[in-house]
Amino acid sequence: MKSQTLKSLTNAHAWIGLIISFVLFIVFIAGSISLFRENIETWEKVSLIGEHSPHTSQVSYDTVLAILDEKYEIDTHHIFYLYQPTERNPFLQVYFAIELDEPHPITGEDHQDMYLLLNPVNGDIIADANEFQFANFVYHLHYDLGAGRIGLYFVGIITLFFFVALISGVVIHWRKLFKNFYQYRLGANKDKWLDAHNLIGTMGLPFHIMYAFTGLVFNLVIIYQISYAVLLYQGDQGKVLQAAGFNEPHIEEVDIRMPMQGIDELYTKAMDELGDVTLRRMMIEHFGDQSAVLVFMAKSNDEFSNDVEVRYAIKDQQQVYITKDNYDNNLRGGLATIASLHFGDFAGYGMRIAFFILGLATAYIIITGNLMWISKRAKQKKQSKRSLTFVTRLTSGAFIGCMLAIALGAVAAKLIPLDVAGRMSTIHTIVYVSFFLSTVISLVIKQQDLFCNYLLKFSGLAYAIAALLNIPNYIQFGGILSGQVVADLVIVDMMLYTIAALCWYSAQKFEKRAEQLQQEINTMGSETALNS
Secondary structure, X not given: OOHHHHHHHHHHHHHHHHHHHHHHHHHHHHHHHHOOHHHHHHXXXXXXXXXXOOOOOOOOHHHHHHHHHHHXXXXXXXXXXXXXXXXXXXXXXXXXXXXXXXXXXXXXXXXXXXXXXXXXXXXXXXXXXHHOOHHHHHHHHHHHOOOHHHHHHHHHHHHHHHHHHHHHHHHHHOOOOOOOOOXXXXXXHHHHHHHHHHHHHHHOHHHHHHHHHHHHHHHOHHHHXXXXXXXXXXXXXXXXXXXXXOOOOOOOOOOOEOOOOXXXXXXXXXXXXXXXXXXXXXXXXXXXXXXXXXXXXEEEOOOOOOEEEEEEEOOOOEEEEEEOOHHHOHHHHHHHHHHHHHHOOOOHHHHHHHHHHHHHHHHHHHHHHHHHHHHHHHOOOOOOHHHHHHHHHHHHHHHHHHHHHHHHHHHHHHHOOOOOOOHHHHHHHHHHHHHHHHHHHHOOOXXXXXXXXXXXXXXXXXXXXXXXXXXXXXXXXXXXXXXHHHHHHHHHHHHHHHHHXXXXXXXXXXXXXXXHHHHHHHHHHHHHHHHO
């Protein structure tokens, strides 16, 4: 490759990395933590689980649905979701919409979404599940920055540029990829950053390519869906969905009321029909109508990433649809495989821990990329000092601010009681405000090394405190919690301690740099005094 071409490609790689770095850092940090989303859900509401332990395997769906149907005006046009109790979550979770006489004062819609935790035997309402969704909040930061559909597409575009940066990085270093594979120079900072950047990037390349590709599939699905519809199916969206395997039979509403009974019997029937599976969720289409259909969606325990589903008409309990092989469609089978790869849920906790380490390592790649860009530009005489200072301070504030914001959110998730109204809104505010303040303050602080040192120590302390706040739960409920729940608590606590240690270690590095800088300043001052 010609030197000029290589230089242009290197500049493009550096600029793309810089532009997408701030969003990509949030995506990878939040994504690494979200690998343990189910464990964090247990960790957050462990006091509620302890109060309602021990776990019962008995569930009366008919009793629960009869109580809900009597208590709420359930909207027939929206799907009714049920999530069965598990060892880590002894509650029956239901998600549905209720009809409103007047438009909702905030959303303006004619319905209101309900997400409740219920006693699985008698149907008593235990809590509003919307108020302890910290794990899902971090997960949303991962794929849409908490900004809804606009954020989803924005992260998709960032992922596209991440894919371009990966390819350009491979091309740039291809000739020296194996020659310098084990090279790690301990001299100048730039050499250490470059070697670490290249080494981790090379070792994690399959991981990075997998995440870039699967992220594109999830976040920009609308783009190729529209393309297929226009180019291959003349704009017919229905034909696109049919070809994609979304061909489950749809039964129209008849607008005749009917009680939702016989669910217990259909549950037994479905489990016998599907075989060795893990039930993911149950759904009722057209709740309360004679056309109601009960859907069982599960994942096979015998095969890799194989979704199965069976549907029954509640009126006569007749089976209307069944699939035991990813809806008998190669595209949906491929999507199921991509999902398993992305979430790392196909090989136990060993794989998730490996993905967690690689995710944090990718965050380090992003940091070193920015530091190398700053170091290179600082040596250029024509480089604007103001713009360089802005990028330097933004890198410190945004990266460390992300770590601090999630840490403070975790502390708030443990400190704020589960029954406090507006609990999640408060946690959202704490996370966003702390990130914003960290970023803004960093832009006006001149002593960046000291600022990074203190902010990282504070972040590490916050992660450690979030884990330590769990100790009372071990003491109070340790004797009655199931082994799965205790395992979840230990996993999350160890993750928090690990991130705390990394923050503290990084802070020590900045502290040494600050001391070296101060020594240089003192030396220069002494030399100036002697010369005068």
